[in-house]
Amino acid sequence: MPELPEVETTRRGIAPHIQGRLITELIVRNSQLRWPVPFDLAQRVQGQRVKEVTRRAKYLFLHLDSGSIIIHLGMSGSLSLVQDTEPAGKHDHLELHFEQDIRLRYTDPRRFGCWLWTEDTRQHPLLAHLGPEPLEAEFNAEYLYQKARKRRQAVKPFIMDNSVVVGVGNIYATEALFLSGIDPRRPAHSLSERECQDLVGHIRQVLAQAIEQGGTTLRDFIGGDGRPGYFQQQLQVYGRSGQTCPRCHGLLTQVRLGQRTSVYCPECQH
Ligand SMILES: [Zn+2]
Known part of the structure; x- marks a missing residue:
C-alpha cells in the first residue's frame, strides 16, 4: 500500500511537470474506483490550469482555478507521466492530458483509490477530521x-x-x-x-x-x-x-x- 512517503514522492515527481500547465482532456476509462469518479469531472477540469500540487495525509490535490481534484492511491494506485505512444493497459483507469503532450496516468489494479472533486479542501468530509501532519510543527x-x-x-x-x-x-x-x-x-x-x-x-x-x-x-x-x-x-x-x-x-x-x-x-x- 502506498504510504505517506510514497505519496509525497509522487507529489514531488509529478509537480514540476504539471504545475502551470493547461489540461486539455481527462479520459476516464473506468469510473468504478472506491467511490465513482464524478460523471462531470472531465467536463469540469478541461481547459483549466494546474496551479499547484499539494498533499494532505495520503491525499494529493491538483489545485485548479475553480476547485481541486482529490486523488488517493488506495491500496495499489500509482501515478506516472507517460509518453503519448504508450498504450493504456487494463488497469490504467484515468489519464489527464496536458498541453505539449504531457500525460498523467492513473493505474490501480485493485481500484481502492479515488479521484474526486471539491471546491474547498478543508471542508471536504474525507479531510475535515484529519490530525496534524507528522512533519509539521503542530505535531509535537x-x-x-x-x-x-x-x-x-x-x-x-x-x-x-x-x-x-x-x-x-x-x-x-x-x-x-x-x-x-x-x-x-x-x-x-x-x-x-x-x-x-x-x-x-x-x-x-x-x-x-x-x-x-x-x-x-x-x-x-x-x-x-x-x-x-x-x-x-x-x-x-x-x-x-x-x-x-x-x-x-x-x-x-x-x-x-x-x-x-x-x-x-x-x-x-x-
Ligand atoms: Zn532488543
Whole structure:
C-alpha cells in the first residue's frame, strides 16, 4: 500500500511537470474506483490550469482555478507521466492530458483509490477530521502528550489513528516505537512527556528518511513503468519477527494490536 512517503514522492515527481500547465482532456476509462469518479469531472477540469500540487495525509490535490481534484492511491494506485505512444493497459483507469503532450496516468489494479472533486479542501468530509501532519510543527511532544493522556488504547494503534496524526502506517509506527524503546501494547495514557518527545522525534525521523530515499526514485517518473516503487528501506524490526534484535540480539516477537501485526523486542521495549 502506498504510504505517506510514497505519496509525497509522487507529489514531488509529478509537480514540476504539471504545475502551470493547461489540461486539455481527462479520459476516464473506468469510473468504478472506491467511490465513482464524478460523471462531470472531465467536463469540469478541461481547459483549466494546474496551479499547484499539494498533499494532505495520503491525499494529493491538483489545485485548479475553480476547485481541486482529490486523488488517493488506495491500496495499489500509482501515478506516472507517460509518453503519448504508450498504450493504456487494463488497469490504467484515468489519464489527464496536458498541453505539449504531457500525460498523467492513473493505474490501480485493485481500484481502492479515488479521484474526486471539491471546491474547498478543508471542508471536504474525507479531510475535515484529519490530525496534524507528522512533519509539521503542530505535531509535537506537548500535543501528543495531551492527546495520549485521555486514551486507554494501546500506543501503537493510537499513533496510527489519523485523527491523532496522519500518515503513520504500520511500518513507521513499528519502527518508531522500537527506536523509542516503547512497548507497542502499553496504554497511550501511560506515556510520559519524555517518551512523547522521543516518539515524535522518531516518527519524524523514519518518515523523513523514507521520503529522502524516495527522492532517488524520482528520475523514473518519465518512461519505463514510471512508478515510485516501495522503498528499499532499512527496517530494524518491521517484518522481522523471530529474527534477532539489532540492538540486544534477543528474539523479536509479534503481537496483534488493532487488527495489525506488531513486531517488537521484549528486551528493548518497555
Ligand atoms: Zn532488543
